[in-house]
Amino acid sequence: MASNVPIIIKSFFFILILLNIKSFPLAYHIRTVPLILETFKNRNNNNEDRDLFQATESTYSVLFDDLDTNRHMNNSSYNKVLDHARGHFFAASFANYMWNHKLS
Known part of the structure; x- marks a missing residue:
């Protein structure tokens, strides 16, 4: 069954989907x-705890669906990025403790 949709329209919709990929269901999770997984892979094996007040740096890219009409980040997108940064800080700070003191 041959499709009668021109390749330019298919390409347009494919690009549109790629630009909005972070908005799909379960994309956040x-x-x-x-x-x-990266945090537990990079944990210290020497039981040395990290300083709680040490800075943690996180880098994120902002796509078109994260911006409003003034090209500022949306409040909902800001909260998602902040939530990921908070999770990264928590996992980087307490990965050794969580790995060595498993719940029984």
């Missing part, structure tokens, strides 16, 4: 899994 899928982006959180690598953060957790």
Whole structure:
């Protein structure tokens, strides 16, 4: 069954989907899994706790669906980025403790 939709229209919709990929259902949760896995992979094996007041740096990219008409970040997008940064800080600060003191 051959499609009669021109390739330019298919390409337009494909690009539109890629630009809004962070807005799809469960995209927030899928982006959180690598953060957790990376944190436990990079934890210290020497039981040395990290200083709680040490700075933690997180870098994120802002896509078109995160911006409003004035090209400022939306309040909802800001909260998502802040939530990821908070999770990164918590996991980086307490990864050794969580790994060594498992719940029984």
